[in-house]
Amino acid sequence: MTVRVGLLGATGAVGQRLIQLLDPHPEFEIAALTASEESAGKSYREAAKWRVEAPIPEAVAQMEVGATTPEDVPDDVSLIFSSLPSSVGAEVEPDFCEAGYVVSSNSSNGRMDPDVPLTIPEVNPEHVDLIEVQRDERGWDGALLKNPNCSTITMVPPLEALDRAFGLTDVRVSTLQAVSGAGYSGVSSMEIIDNAIPHIGGEEQKMETESRKLLGEFDGAEVRLHDMDVAASCNRIPTLDGHLENVWADTAEDVTADAAADAMDEVTGVDLSSSPEHLIKVFEEPDRPQPRLDRNTEGGMGVAVGGFRETTDGVQFNCLAHNTMRGAAGASILNGELLLQNGYL
Amino acid sequence: MTVRVGLLGATGAVGQRLIQLLDPHPEFEIAALTASEESAGKSYREAAKWRVEAPIPEAVAQMEVGATTPEDVPDDVSLIFSSLPSSVGAEVEPDFCEAGYVVSSNSSNGRMDPDVPLTIPEVNPEHVDLIEVQRDERGWDGALLKNPNCSTITMVPPLEALDRAFGLTDVRVSTLQAVSGAGYSGVSSMEIIDNAIPHIGGEEQKMETESRKLLGEFDGAEVRLHDMDVAASCNRIPTLDGHLENVWADTAEDVTADAAADAMDEVTGVDLSSSPEHLIKVFEEPDRPQPRLDRNTEGGMGVAVGGFRETTDGVQFNCLAHNTMRGAAGASILNGELLLQNGYL
Amino acid sequence: MTVRVGLLGATGAVGQRLIQLLDPHPEFEIAALTASEESAGKSYREAAKWRVEAPIPEAVAQMEVGATTPEDVPDDVSLIFSSLPSSVGAEVEPDFCEAGYVVSSNSSNGRMDPDVPLTIPEVNPEHVDLIEVQRDERGWDGALLKNPNCSTITMVPPLEALDRAFGLTDVRVSTLQAVSGAGYSGVSSMEIIDNAIPHIGGEEQKMETESRKLLGEFDGAEVRLHDMDVAASCNRIPTLDGHLENVWADTAEDVTADAAADAMDEVTGVDLSSSPEHLIKVFEEPDRPQPRLDRNTEGGMGVAVGGFRETTDGVQFNCLAHNTMRGAAGASILNGELLLQNGYL
């Protein structure tokens, strides 16, 4: 029995990755695609400037794109994947939830709302039940679940491994982010060729707050943020895909470089279709992971780490994940699988 | 009265920048060029694969390149600029010092030797007198002075301003370094297009130790390293020139973002030909400095900073300098001017 | 006596180059800046996302940006530089001409109109007098003069040298064009990193027709297109500035590689402020000219050539020019100087 799903914002960069990943998905079947006004009514082939290396799945290419309203989505769709710009997401996602749809959203709006679960299934699957609180408060038949920002997702699985083993107190993180993170026309070539941009609007704050919610504790009523101190510095560089991050993690207990690597190496995936067997790949070579060579680790759903060095107060290391796979489209799909597993669909 | 100077390793990337900067220099005049065996005997035009945007100064183009031994350098040369690979520098620089030449060196060998001054004239000019100790110990008529690594030079002037005003305790720095820092054939295009490399051999250690020597105290006999804790993470990215760095500086006294920026903005140059009037340019735009737009600040001899944010224990900011100008060739020339001003030539 | 000039579309990539070049100009003084509706009323500093390496000239930064209508331009302005999108240019340029302004336009609209002169002052300055025909026909007090497309400008000076000496019959040209040719947001980084795009809409046709008009004969009444056969293939590649072109020129008379190079080497500039002394720089090295190394030849106003080889029917060579200097902003300014020299201002 497959679940029929709809995609809001289906023509964008994340929307295209969603289609690529959902096409062969064992449990989900694409049944509705929406986009902006000017695309509504066109076939997906006409509406999207398809830029994934593989061709558009033929069935999807011929589907008609609808407007982004609950009325344009068939009733037998039960799960919605949303990758809308955050301002649009803030406006329309509640409409879908009210209309009874369960929404797994990649949009940044509302991620820190107290009654909105923010989950990485391998890290904090139990947070999904915050939906009960949400339904109580908002009176929705549907539900809204968020995945974190791509740069947050990259560092949190390794941080969680450290936190569990050694207790995190302070985190400093510097990112080298790929241009695809900003969408197709997000970064102009004149801005980025032979250049780097040491700031991404709002991104530092997202990493600093979302990471504390993900590693926070859910007591059935609310999520208490982890009390670690996180400071981020975000840079855009001329890479296509794959966010690379330099992390300094100060820990409550003593940690060696080897112990940190071992703690990460042990992390397995969870029992969901899109979760990899080995969540974190540990490199011994000090110059790995690298975006182009390692972004497709575990089909783009793994996190690669390396460069472990002890510091006075903890350990430093590098981590990398594919920002539109593990960091966006794949993250939303994993959350959809979590919703299914937990009976929300 | 101009000082006649010689260049060791004159055909490399830094050697070419030295020639570009020395050609119009008011006090120095190029009188000797050396390179490896196979170049010796050729004209500079033949020996060098010139890659600076401006053409080779005609007089230099016609000079004959000599071997890298004191015998091949005329006696009336009193100052030597060395930009040799460190293994070669370790071997031949002492020969030149013994033969009575004063060497301003960009090579990394010996920078942390207790009797070798490591200076940025705007930061620790008084360290130059460590030469007296050096001459006592080594019995040299000449002398050996070093400038720091390009990535160290970029962050130390802003750090010195913070240290003077607020006292530094901990520094975390993540670098986004240009390919020219590795020399002409240092980084292959297949390694770096659509990629980043999260490790540069030896570079992290250089930043961690050199910075503490530069900010250390010289009491006439030795330099006591600054006791701040420094941890670096070095990345190569696809930019041509200009090292960008994300810094977290923890301070002994409270600091605000504005106070940190003000402390840097006040820093002036020193009374040397190649020192800029304004050493540190403070940007208010959060997405500056950027390598391509800002590497030529103050003719490539300034340091650009921006992105100030308060953290729990101090302040974070970004800094940028041109790695082959302020960070290498210009650094050596400034040190040459310091040697001249202090009577060592 | 300086001529007061106005800039239409002053915030774009070409507009910014115009400001950079006009700021120190001996004969022209910026007196008006216009842009789109949402910029009107702002200071230029606020309105423009300035991306030229040098800072905005202070006087310009403080000027108020007006709307793009003759009413918003002071009467004492006599020369207008237009770098508007062609659809906008087609609409508003005639208004300015009718209102008495002389317009030197970089916009592509109307370039092939029989009564619009299309000039490169070093190539076909006499075509400027087509303005007399234009005024007769259109009843304008003002006038409209066009410069060609950047990719056309790059090849036409060398082609003109060949045509004069050997007679051109067929031209095949393949271009490697920089992203700045499409404006700031013209080429997204996701489209062009690790990629090339083998087509630029309309560009092939522009090169094929404009070149024949530029080398055509003006008999006082009309310009007869040169009867050579031109076929172009245009590619976008990941370079910032500088269009490189591979040309095959078949000639009526026999030509050797050396004779072709000599014919180009002899070409001088003309007696206008922005025309370089030496218009065409001939490289002997077969791997030059290269965009990054040679785009600033003669301050960005020269054309660099190299790679001459004889073919069965003529000669092949490469040429390069800075697309926003010689190819756009500088081209319009040169045409403004031509208008001044010929008494049209």
Place this chain on the structure above:
Amino acid sequence: MTVRVGLLGATGAVGQRLIQLLDPHPEFEIAALTASEESAGKSYREAAKWRVEAPIPEAVAQMEVGATTPEDVPDDVSLIFSSLPSSVGAEVEPDFCEAGYVVSSNSSNGRMDPDVPLTIPEVNPEHVDLIEVQRDERGWDGALLKNPNCSTITMVPPLEALDRAFGLTDVRVSTLQAVSGAGYSGVSSMEIIDNAIPHIGGEEQKMETESRKLLGEFDGAEVRLHDMDVAASCNRIPTLDGHLENVWADTAEDVTADAAADAMDEVTGVDLSSSPEHLIKVFEEPDRPQPRLDRNTEGGMGVAVGGFRETTDGVQFNCLAHNTMRGAAGASILNGELLLQNGYL
């Protein structure tokens, strides 16, 4: 029954692709790897700086690398793939042929020798029998077969389709070649970031001569070169993989853009394991093929074409192939399959 094969120059860029392609090959089994002196004796994992995205096949990683002499290759190896630098190839390939090995070589030495077959199995498979002539003349038990240069391979299949249908008279081709074509350290990042290089030593000549041999006629005794006139202009650009080419083909008979595309679209592969079903993929979008999007057409073994336009004397179009797959490693393997099919192994 699998054929045991040896790889000469196994650690280079093409050698690595050969291993990637041979690992799952149905007929060939890697039995020997050779490299330069300093690698001999090491495991392949140690000897190679592996840079293919997929990991080294484990069995290959553990193989010991031998020296590049017939003595270091086991007797039961019957087919040798050579991707040596041409100077080394010229020296050692004859030794292997003399020792009885059949060599399928990607090295450029000897490609135009009258008794050395140069083949693309889908284009001129019958040339393989030139081996009979070769054995007669050279007295070898083994044999030497060459594949063409990567830039030649890209254009010849589409040209062959045109020649068969319309007869080729003149060809002009301009290339935009990826950096991997020069090997791992062939193009330094400082040379190519924000740049293009309009010349590749020897490449123009290879395209001009090899294409005429490939389309030439073999009468059992010799190959008569096709009498078309070919002129090439070769450029290196900042792409990783995939050579893009702009071609002007003049034809004896009239040709339309559609007819040219149809002639190419009909071309099928041949009955060899590595030959794709559809050799040439025709794009209708004028801005395709593009290197990053289309280099993996048919698993990297197809040729993609597009951009058809009629010219006065024929047609112009663009073509693209993966330079280290179809253009090098895959080409050699295909030739190995041709040798097997024709009884030379």
